[in-house]
Amino acid sequence: MKILDIGEVSQLSGVPASALRYYEEVGLIAAVGRHGLRRQYHEDVLLRLKLIGLGKTAGFSLEEIAGMFGSDQALALSRPFLHQRADELDRQIQQLMVLRDTLRHVADCPAPSHLECPTFRRIVNLAGKQSVRRRKRAATD
Incomplete structure (x- = not known):
């Protein structure tokens, strides 16, 4: 699986790096490591960011969206x-x-x-x- 740094994720997703850091802080996404000071993510984070964006568009709070991802980070929709x-x-x-x-x-x-x-x-x-x-x-x- 391809690894992307935070700048690439931001550019490909349109989500600002500050939001990516916040999403990581609240547990919506997870970095797989760092290259220097730059966070690194698996490319599947792009799909997760699309799901987060869709949830936000539908009016769900970030807390509600986080609840849609199970503890194993799989999608668990009620x-x-x-x-x-x-x-x-x-x-x-x-x-x-x-x-x-x-x-x-x-x-x-x-x-x-x-x-x-x-x-x-x-x-x-x-x-x-x-x-x-x-x-x-x-x-x-």
Whole structure:
């Protein structure tokens, strides 16, 4: 297996060397040694970094991503956990679609003032109610 130094890993993965050092510190990746002061990695670290990037894009914390790698560094995905995250993404997508539609309406509304537009006022009232519910839910969690 090919060995890459930290600079090569950074260049090939697009992950800054400082992030690589941090990922190593928190146990997400492991160096196989050093050449002088430069950390050395097996080339399979590139796949692991892609998985970490995918997890971050999906909204997982680094701690959650670390939990997806077993103690033997093998990938150990919890299907129920992944379904839960997918459900959360569905909710976020719905909220973003409502927000997008609201912005489009506000941009295109022919009313002289947005506050005179009944649709805009209804949207604002609905958003306010949802905000209160989210704050109450966050306070109980």
